[in-house]
Amino acid sequence: xxxxxxxxxxxxxxxLEAVRQLLSRASSIEGAPGSIRSVAYGAxxxxxxxxxxxxxxxxxxxxxxxxxxxxLTIERNVLKISGLRTSGVPKRDGRTPVQLYSNERxxxxxxxxxxxxxxxxxxxVEAKYRDGVLRVSIAxxxxxxxxxxxxx
Amino acid sequence: MTERTxxxxxxxxxxxxRPVLPLVDIFEDAAGITLLADMPGVSKxxxxxxLDGDNLSIEGRVELDVPAEMRALWAEVSVPRFRRTFxxxxxxxAARIEANLKDGVLTLRVPKQAHAQPRRIEVSAA
Numbered sequence: 677x678x679x680x681x682x683x684x685x686x687x688x689x690x691x692l693e694a695v696r697q698l699l700s701r702a703s704s705i706e707g708a709p710g711s712i713r714s715v716a717y718g719a720x721x722x723x724x725x726x727x728x729x730x731x732x733x734x735x736x737x738x739x740x741x742x743x744x745x746x747x748l749t750i751e752r753n754v755l756k757i758s759g760l761r762t763s764g765v766p767k768r769d770g771r772t773p774v775q776l777y778s779n780e781r782x783x784x785x786x787x788x789x790x791x792x793x794x795x796x797x798x799x800x801v802e803a804k805y806r807d808g809v810l811r812v813s814i815a816x817x818x819x820x821x822x823x824x825x826x827x828x
Numbered sequence: 829m830t831e832r833t834x835x836x837x838x839x840x841x842x843x844x845x846r847p848v849l850p851l852v853d854i855f856e857d858a859a860g861i862t863l864l865a866d867m868p869g870v871s872k873x874x875x876x877x878x879l880d881g882d883n884l885s886i887e888g889r890v891e892l893d894v895p896a897e898m899r900a901l902w903a904e905v906s907v908p909r910f911r912r913t914f915x916x917x918x919x920x921x922a923a924r925i926e927a928n929l930k931d932g933v934l935t936l937r938v939p940k941q942a943h944a945q946p947r948r949i950e951v952s953a954a
Contacts, residue, residue: 721868722904728895735892737868737905739932764864764933765853773857780851781866790902808868808932809892 720782721757721810723790730821732796732814736788739808740764740781746810750798755812758787795820847911850886850934858946860939861920867910868932875934877927884922885913886934919944 721738736757738746746759763783766774792798792814800815850865867875870888878885890908916922919940926937 719904723902724900724905725902726894726898726900728898731895732901733895733898735869735905737932739866739868740864741931763853764935765855766857775856776854777856778852778854781853781864782851805931806893807871807891808866811893 719788720761720786721788723757723788725790727793730816732792732816734790734812734814736810736812737808738786738810741805741808743805743810746803746805748801748803748812750792750801750814753792753794753796753798755790755792755814756787757789757810757812758785760785846907847887847909848907849912850888850910852912860937863914863934863936863938865910865912865934865936866932867929867934869905869908870910870929870932870934872929875929877925877934877936879922879925882916882918882922883913884916884925884936884938885911886936887911888934 721736723737724735726733726735734755738757738759738761741759741761746757749756761783763779764781765776765779793816795817796814797817798814802813804811850867852866853864855862865886867886867888867890869890869892871891874889874891876885876887878887888910890905890910916938921939921941924939928935928937
Protein backbone atom coordinates (compact mmCIF):
# COMPACT_ATOMS: atom_id res chain seq x y z
CA UNK A 677 0.00 0.00 0.00
CA UNK A 678 2.80 2.34 0.77
CA UNK A 679 5.11 3.52 -1.91
CA UNK A 680 8.24 5.15 -0.71
CA UNK A 681 10.98 6.74 -2.65
CA UNK A 682 14.41 6.17 -1.28
CA UNK A 683 17.28 8.15 -2.57
CA UNK A 684 20.60 7.98 -0.90
CA UNK A 685 23.25 10.61 -1.04
CA UNK A 686 26.01 9.52 -3.34
CA UNK A 687 29.47 10.40 -2.16
CA UNK A 688 31.13 8.38 0.59
CA UNK A 689 31.07 11.29 3.01
CA UNK A 690 27.40 11.80 2.31
CA UNK A 691 26.73 8.13 2.88
CA LEU A 692 28.49 8.26 6.23
CA GLU A 693 26.46 11.32 7.12
CA ALA A 694 23.28 9.49 6.16
CA VAL A 695 24.26 6.57 8.40
CA ARG A 696 24.99 8.95 11.24
CA GLN A 697 21.60 10.58 10.82
CA LEU A 698 19.95 7.20 10.66
CA LEU A 699 21.62 6.12 13.90
CA SER A 700 20.79 9.33 15.72
CA ARG A 701 17.22 9.05 14.56
CA ALA A 702 16.93 5.42 15.62
CA SER A 703 18.21 6.24 19.08
CA SER A 704 15.96 9.24 19.55
CA ILE A 705 12.85 7.26 18.60
CA GLU A 706 13.78 4.33 20.82
CA GLY A 707 11.21 3.72 23.50
CA ALA A 708 8.59 5.80 21.78
CA PRO A 709 5.68 3.88 20.28
CA GLY A 710 6.12 3.22 16.57
CA SER A 711 3.25 3.39 14.16
CA ILE A 712 2.43 0.32 12.09
CA ARG A 713 2.34 2.64 9.08
CA SER A 714 5.72 4.19 9.75
CA VAL A 715 8.28 3.69 7.02
CA ALA A 716 12.03 3.66 6.85
CA TYR A 717 14.12 6.77 7.11
CA GLY A 718 14.34 8.50 3.77
CA ALA A 719 10.66 8.19 2.91
CA UNK A 720 9.08 11.03 1.05
CA UNK A 721 7.54 13.14 2.39
CA UNK A 722 8.84 13.09 5.94
CA UNK A 723 6.08 13.64 8.43
CA UNK A 724 5.75 15.22 11.87
CA UNK A 725 2.56 14.94 13.86
CA UNK A 726 1.55 17.03 16.84
CA UNK A 727 -1.48 17.52 18.97
CA UNK A 728 -3.05 20.62 20.48
CA UNK A 729 -6.04 20.68 22.86
CA UNK A 730 -8.35 21.23 19.89
CA UNK A 731 -6.68 19.62 16.89
CA UNK A 732 -4.20 17.18 15.43
CA UNK A 733 -1.56 18.82 13.26
CA UNK A 734 0.22 16.91 10.50
CA UNK A 735 3.25 18.44 8.79
CA UNK A 736 4.45 16.79 5.58
CA UNK A 737 7.82 18.00 4.29
CA UNK A 738 7.20 17.88 0.56
CA UNK A 739 9.20 20.59 -1.20
CA UNK A 740 8.76 21.55 -4.82
CA UNK A 741 5.27 20.23 -5.43
CA UNK A 742 2.36 21.92 -7.12
CA UNK A 743 -0.18 22.30 -4.28
CA UNK A 744 -3.01 21.42 -6.66
CA UNK A 745 -1.49 18.03 -7.40
CA UNK A 746 -1.50 16.89 -3.76
CA UNK A 747 -4.22 14.36 -3.05
CA LEU A 748 -5.45 14.20 0.54
CA THR A 749 -8.02 11.74 1.81
CA ILE A 750 -9.27 10.65 5.21
CA GLU A 751 -10.93 7.30 5.42
CA ARG A 752 -11.63 5.51 8.69
CA ASN A 753 -9.22 7.79 10.51
CA VAL A 754 -6.39 7.10 8.11
CA LEU A 755 -5.01 10.20 6.45
CA LYS A 756 -3.46 9.53 3.06
CA ILE A 757 -1.20 11.98 1.31
CA SER A 758 -0.24 11.28 -2.27
CA GLY A 759 0.94 13.15 -5.29
CA LEU A 760 3.52 13.48 -7.98
CA ARG A 761 6.88 15.16 -7.85
CA THR A 762 8.55 15.98 -11.10
CA SER A 763 12.29 16.01 -11.47
CA GLY A 764 14.07 19.31 -11.86
CA VAL A 765 16.80 17.73 -13.93
CA PRO A 766 16.39 18.25 -17.67
CA LYS A 767 15.80 15.10 -19.67
CA ARG A 768 18.67 13.82 -21.72
CA ASP A 769 17.54 14.30 -25.24
CA GLY A 770 20.85 14.54 -27.00
CA ARG A 771 20.29 18.06 -28.23
CA THR A 772 21.24 19.81 -24.98
CA PRO A 773 24.16 17.96 -23.45
CA VAL A 774 23.70 17.90 -19.69
CA GLN A 775 26.06 16.23 -17.27
CA LEU A 776 24.45 15.01 -14.06
CA TYR A 777 26.63 15.01 -10.94
CA SER A 778 24.12 14.41 -8.19
CA ASN A 779 20.53 13.20 -8.25
CA GLU A 780 19.45 12.72 -4.64
CA ARG A 781 16.08 14.45 -4.69
CA UNK A 782 13.21 11.97 -4.83
CA UNK A 783 10.93 12.10 -7.83
CA UNK A 784 7.88 10.33 -9.11
CA UNK A 785 4.69 9.28 -7.38
CA UNK A 786 4.63 9.29 -3.61
CA UNK A 787 2.09 8.18 -1.03
CA UNK A 788 2.05 8.00 2.71
CA UNK A 789 -0.60 7.12 5.25
CA UNK A 790 -0.94 8.20 8.87
CA UNK A 791 -3.40 6.77 11.33
CA UNK A 792 -5.08 9.55 13.25
CA UNK A 793 -6.27 9.40 16.84
CA UNK A 794 -9.84 8.16 17.33
CA UNK A 795 -11.19 11.48 18.54
CA UNK A 796 -10.69 13.55 15.38
CA UNK A 797 -13.52 15.00 13.35
CA UNK A 798 -12.76 14.05 9.73
CA UNK A 799 -15.17 16.68 8.45
CA UNK A 800 -13.20 19.57 9.91
CA VAL A 801 -9.93 19.55 8.05
CA GLU A 802 -7.80 22.40 6.80
CA ALA A 803 -4.76 22.01 4.59
CA LYS A 804 -2.17 24.62 3.65
CA TYR A 805 0.98 24.36 1.58
CA ARG A 806 3.73 26.85 2.37
CA ASP A 807 7.51 26.84 1.82
CA GLY A 808 7.32 23.21 0.75
CA VAL A 809 5.54 22.03 3.89
CA LEU A 810 2.00 20.74 3.78
CA ARG A 811 0.18 21.36 7.04
CA VAL A 812 -3.04 19.49 7.68
CA SER A 813 -5.09 20.48 10.74
CA ILE A 814 -7.78 18.06 11.76
CA ALA A 815 -10.10 19.33 14.48
CA UNK A 816 -10.84 17.11 17.44
CA UNK A 817 -14.38 15.97 17.87
CA UNK A 818 -16.20 18.61 19.92
CA UNK A 819 -17.90 15.89 21.95
CA UNK A 820 -14.60 14.66 23.39
CA UNK A 821 -13.24 18.06 24.31
CA UNK A 822 -13.40 18.85 28.02
CA UNK A 823 -16.66 20.48 28.98
CA UNK A 824 -17.71 22.07 32.17
CA UNK A 825 -20.92 20.64 33.53
CA UNK A 826 -22.96 22.92 35.70
CA UNK A 827 -24.17 21.35 38.94
CA UNK A 828 -27.76 22.19 39.57
CA MET B 829 10.22 12.81 25.58
CA THR B 830 11.26 16.38 26.24
CA GLU B 831 13.63 16.04 23.36
CA ARG B 832 10.87 14.97 21.03
CA THR B 833 8.64 17.81 22.13
CA UNK B 834 11.26 20.26 20.98
CA UNK B 835 11.43 18.62 17.62
CA UNK B 836 8.36 20.20 16.21
CA UNK B 837 8.27 23.39 18.18
CA UNK B 838 10.32 26.09 16.59
CA UNK B 839 13.18 27.56 18.51
CA UNK B 840 14.91 30.65 17.33
CA UNK B 841 17.99 30.07 19.48
CA UNK B 842 20.99 28.26 18.02
CA UNK B 843 20.98 24.57 18.65
CA UNK B 844 24.11 22.49 19.01
CA UNK B 845 22.72 19.72 16.86
CA ARG B 846 24.47 19.06 13.62
CA PRO B 847 22.41 20.31 10.73
CA VAL B 848 20.88 17.94 8.20
CA LEU B 849 22.30 17.71 4.69
CA PRO B 850 19.71 18.90 2.20
CA LEU B 851 19.23 16.50 -0.72
CA VAL B 852 20.52 18.00 -3.95
CA ASP B 853 20.46 17.57 -7.70
CA ILE B 854 23.44 19.06 -9.51
CA PHE B 855 23.83 19.20 -13.25
CA GLU B 856 25.95 21.04 -15.76
CA ASP B 857 25.23 22.34 -19.21
CA ALA B 858 27.26 24.47 -21.57
CA ALA B 859 26.50 27.73 -19.75
CA GLY B 860 26.96 26.69 -16.15
CA ILE B 861 26.02 24.50 -13.22
CA THR B 862 22.57 24.28 -11.65
CA LEU B 863 22.03 23.10 -8.10
CA LEU B 864 18.61 22.21 -6.70
CA ALA B 865 18.34 21.68 -2.94
CA ASP B 866 15.33 20.46 -0.97
CA MET B 867 14.89 22.70 2.06
CA PRO B 868 11.26 22.31 3.14
CA GLY B 869 10.06 24.77 5.76
CA VAL B 870 12.78 27.29 5.05
CA SER B 871 11.51 30.71 4.10
CA LYS B 872 13.46 33.38 2.23
CA UNK B 873 14.54 35.28 5.33
CA UNK B 874 15.77 32.08 7.02
CA UNK B 875 17.96 31.12 4.09
CA UNK B 876 21.62 31.95 3.91
CA UNK B 877 23.69 31.42 0.78
CA UNK B 878 27.31 32.32 1.45
CA LEU B 879 30.36 32.42 -0.69
CA ASP B 880 33.77 32.36 0.94
CA GLY B 881 36.50 32.14 -1.64
CA ASP B 882 35.73 28.93 -3.51
CA ASN B 883 33.40 27.63 -0.81
CA LEU B 884 29.72 27.94 -1.44
CA SER B 885 27.57 27.15 1.56
CA ILE B 886 23.82 26.95 1.79
CA GLU B 887 22.15 27.05 5.16
CA GLY B 888 18.54 27.33 6.22
CA ARG B 889 16.45 27.14 9.34
CA VAL B 890 13.09 25.40 9.33
CA GLU B 891 10.32 27.60 10.66
CA LEU B 892 6.91 26.06 10.98
CA ASP B 893 3.75 27.79 12.00
CA VAL B 894 3.32 25.65 15.09
CA PRO B 895 0.64 26.39 17.68
CA ALA B 896 2.26 27.21 21.04
CA GLU B 897 0.39 24.55 22.95
CA MET B 898 1.22 21.73 20.55
CA ARG B 899 3.04 18.63 21.74
CA ALA B 900 4.71 16.23 19.35
CA LEU B 901 3.28 12.77 18.78
CA TRP B 902 5.63 11.75 16.00
CA ALA B 903 8.63 13.43 14.45
CA GLU B 904 10.66 12.35 11.44
CA VAL B 905 12.17 15.76 10.90
CA SER B 906 14.03 16.28 14.12
CA VAL B 907 16.77 18.78 13.31
CA PRO B 908 15.32 22.09 12.12
CA ARG B 909 18.44 23.14 10.24
CA PHE B 910 19.92 22.42 6.82
CA ARG B 911 23.50 23.04 5.83
CA ARG B 912 25.73 21.89 3.02
CA THR B 913 28.94 23.20 1.51
CA PHE B 914 30.32 22.86 -1.99
CA UNK B 915 33.62 23.79 -3.55
CA UNK B 916 33.48 25.73 -6.77
CA UNK B 917 36.09 25.45 -9.43
CA UNK B 918 37.85 28.35 -11.07
CA UNK B 919 36.03 28.44 -14.35
CA UNK B 920 32.79 29.26 -12.55
CA UNK B 921 31.74 32.84 -12.15
CA ALA B 922 30.88 33.10 -8.46
CA ALA B 923 30.01 36.77 -8.74
CA ARG B 924 27.05 36.01 -10.97
CA ILE B 925 25.38 33.25 -8.95
CA GLU B 926 21.61 33.48 -9.00
CA ALA B 927 19.54 32.05 -6.17
CA ASN B 928 15.83 31.42 -6.13
CA LEU B 929 13.72 29.79 -3.42
CA LYS B 930 10.28 28.44 -4.22
CA ASP B 931 8.13 25.97 -2.30
CA GLY B 932 11.09 24.86 -0.21
CA VAL B 933 13.37 24.19 -3.18
CA LEU B 934 16.48 26.33 -3.57
CA THR B 935 17.71 26.75 -7.14
CA LEU B 936 21.24 28.03 -7.58
CA ARG B 937 22.54 28.86 -11.00
CA VAL B 938 26.31 29.18 -11.21
CA PRO B 939 27.33 30.46 -14.63
CA LYS B 940 30.68 29.74 -16.18
CA GLN B 941 33.10 32.55 -16.79
CA ALA B 942 32.55 34.00 -20.20
CA HIS B 943 35.95 32.80 -21.37
CA ALA B 944 35.26 29.27 -20.07
CA GLN B 945 32.14 28.78 -22.15
CA PRO B 946 32.59 26.54 -25.11
CA ARG B 947 33.15 28.41 -28.30
CA ARG B 948 33.94 27.47 -31.78
CA ILE B 949 37.37 28.40 -32.94
CA GLU B 950 37.45 29.68 -36.41
CA VAL B 951 40.13 28.24 -38.56
CA SER B 952 41.35 30.80 -40.97
CA ALA B 953 42.75 29.74 -44.25
CA ALA B 954 46.41 30.50 -44.59
